[in-house]
Amino acid sequence: MELIISKKLSLDNHICYCFSNNNLSCIKEIKPQVECIVLYTFISLASVLTVFLNLLVIISISHFKQLHTPTNLLILSLAVADLLVGLIVIPLMGIRYIETCWYFGETFCSLFPFILYTLVSASLGNxxxxxxxxxxxxxxxxxxxxxxxxxxAIFCIILNWLCSSIYSVIVLYDAIFSKENPNTCYGDCIVTVKFEYVLTDLIVSLVAPCSVIISLYGQIYCVAKYQARLINSVTNVSKSEKKAAKTLGIVIAVYLLCWIPYYIVSLFPGYDSNESAVMNIMCWIMYMNSCMNPLIYALFYQWFRTSAKHILSLKIFEPSSEYLSLFPEVNDK
Structure with a gap:
């Protein structure tokens, strides 16, 4: 706390407020211009890339009739959640971190954590x-x-989003609807979550999903390995095992690398999510998982590469383009 106070007092020679025409405005922390340029560039690229990749997935699955399958509907739901993270969460959190002020009003200050928790939970559920x-x-x-x-599949998607919304309300109820406002000045947006809810969120948003995903993909690998052994060709067995191991490793590694650091830091008592640089870095690693999901779950599919080419070349506007075959070569599987 002493470091934070001394940093703000050092600005006494040139104090800058979040809202210059408001006497109750918070003091704005001035970052070096070079740092601001670098951060804004990173935030912009992260937001654009996340939205672009997930939008390609959404357009592909929505447009091409051949992709209207239960599996792809789940991937579509995942892409929608990740697109909203890139469209809403990343830009707003980026501006707040760089400017050290909240410029989006008190109402949206209470609504934004609900949107964040819902999108993150829905993404995990997908x-x-x-x-x-x-x-x-x-x-x-x-x-x-x-x-x-x-x-x-549609029922599961609706259930997932509904449960994510209800869960977010339960976790954030006290923080959003409490009469005690922790914001000490105008331009601040602090939402405090009780430590017991942090522990609950650890189980619901990390331990439980990780256990399910690791268990299922482990069984998928074992089944694929067993089925491959039934084939007499040694070459086919080797290729099947390597492909299953590689896919499993990428999915699990990226998922854990994006989520575990955040929850490890959040469990330390007395952390301050607004002032701690470490906590901010952990949050951004978690947000970037929304950019990685389309790469993992869609980019490795041949149909995605083919559909992306048709979208970017504007061939989807041609007559009957939705009936285009995206799997022309069976041997490329």
């Missing part, structure tokens, strides 16, 4: 449903079309 879908497809491929249907 990952879990995708894992379950892929497990059923590998474990019982003959019954997959009857067990997993489009209507069931």
């Amino acid at each position: 990952l879990v449903f995708i894992s379950i879908d892929r497990y059923i497809a590998v474990k019982d491929p003959l019954q997959y079309s009857t067990r997993v249907t489009t209507n069931k």
Whole structure:
């Protein structure tokens, strides 16, 4: 706390307020111009890249009839959540961190944490449903079309978003609807969450999803390995095992690397999410997972590469383009 106070007092020679025409305005921290340029460049690139990649996924699945499958609907829901993170969360959190002021009003200050928690929870829920879908497809491929249907996928998507919204309200209820306002000046936006809710969020948003995803993908790998051994060709066995191991490693590693650092730091008592540079870095690593998801879950698919080419070349505006075959070569699987 002493370091924070001395930093603000050092600006007495040239005090800058968040709102110059308001006597109750917070004092704005002045960052070096070079640092601001670098940060704004990073925030802009992160936001644009996240929105662009997820928008490609959304347009591809929505436009091409061949991609209207239960699995791709789950990927579409994931892309929507990640797109909103890039469109809303990353820009607003970036501006707040760089300017050290909240310029979006007190009402949106209370609403923004709800949006953030809902999007993050929905994104995690989508990952879990995708894992379950892929497990059923590998474990019982003959019954997959009857067990997993489009209507069931839509129901799971609605359930996921509904549960994410309810969960966000429960966790943030005291912080949002409490009469005690922790904001000491105009231009500040502080939302405090009780430590017991932080522990609950650790279980709900990290331990439980990680356990489910790791367990399912572990079983997927074992099943794929067993099925590959049934094939007499040694070459096919080797390729199948390597592909399964590589996909599993990428999914689990990126997921854990993006989420574990945030929760490790958040468990330390007395941390300040507004002043701690370490906490801000951990949050940004977590947000960037929304940019990585389309790369992991869509970019490795041949249909995504093909559909992206047609979208970027504007061929989707041609007549009957939605009926284009995105899997012309079976041997490329």
